[in-house]
Amino acid sequence: MFISMFRTLILYSVVLVSMRIMGKKQIGQLEPFELAVAIMISELASLPMQDPKIPIMHGIIPIITLLFFQVLLSIIQLKSEKARILINGKPNILINHGEINIDEMKEQKYNINDLMEELRLKGYHNINDIEFAILESSGQISIIPKLDAANVTRKDLNIKGGRNIIPVTLILDGKLNIKNLNYINKSEKWLYDKLKENKISSAKDVFIAYLDSEGNFHLQKNKNERGK
Template structure:
């Protein structure tokens, strides 16, 4: 009995440590590969707890291996946008300008009833009130309402407004995203000029640069967390 108690405590602490090292995320925010690893770790820990005939190291070694694998994959995702897309996928725009993208809905195996339920849970009852509804890689739905209908409504105040757009990443980890530059009809010379205006000599010094929802150029450098 005492042996079972000790084994349970050791494995419990190991699982807690593993979950802690995976980062501060709720279950619903885990990426697919993170969720798979979390489930596998819990299964591997339960087997030696239930059967004392299984050496405890047969549970410890696979758990540590999965933890190391998850750490390596997380680091790769930080460095490579392509690997992040392969491992975690990309956000999908299900609603744009009040219209459902039927092909994207089918691609994500997301039916209309589920979509409408998610929108209602977030307080939106009419599709025409929504500018974007985005299915994130975690499976959560993000909703961007039309600007004139957002809280405190500018239409009530009779103010002229411009529609917010999706933020577009231009530089990540010191690398230019050429495809996104094409989306905003800009080239590398333009982004170099923007960096020059902000006294940044090298693209490699930039951790993140994007065009925000208001059309403004935002950047953050590696050194001293400089940002604007």
């Protein structure tokens, strides 16, 4: 038992020192290759802990090897921007001047529901309030709001008004959401009238249509439709 405790303590110390050497960035947010290194280190450390028959050096040596290459890659990235892009990738603009970049969303396998969730978590309810939404190489979303969407409250401006509502998606990638239409007590005819106002004859030509938090209707056409 004491041997297992001693082995565990040694491996824990090696992993802890390795993570500290990798730097605070490694601990705070993981880039793709850093995530792979962290998973491999945890796996290498767990095997000698679970099986006393495995020599402890069979765990320590691979961990130190991974640490060496991780530090080497970090130094290379500091010296070369091309290497940094090759290893970590580059940021991707998902919203550009208030308009969703459909091609980028598809390429990054990022769906509209996840994007809307990230916007809400950062305090923005409407896509048209966003100048840029950038998917960073760490997987986090950075938001740059439009200048007229500053965080000023109604109370600051002494404005009285009704309550905001939850933004509701009505059309997504050409498909109607009947459930959400019923939720806002609107008919399909009302929605198609809105499309006609925007010179659109079919929901298939719409990438997204929604009501914002103030009840205003917004839509964005599919890429092919915009190109006509």
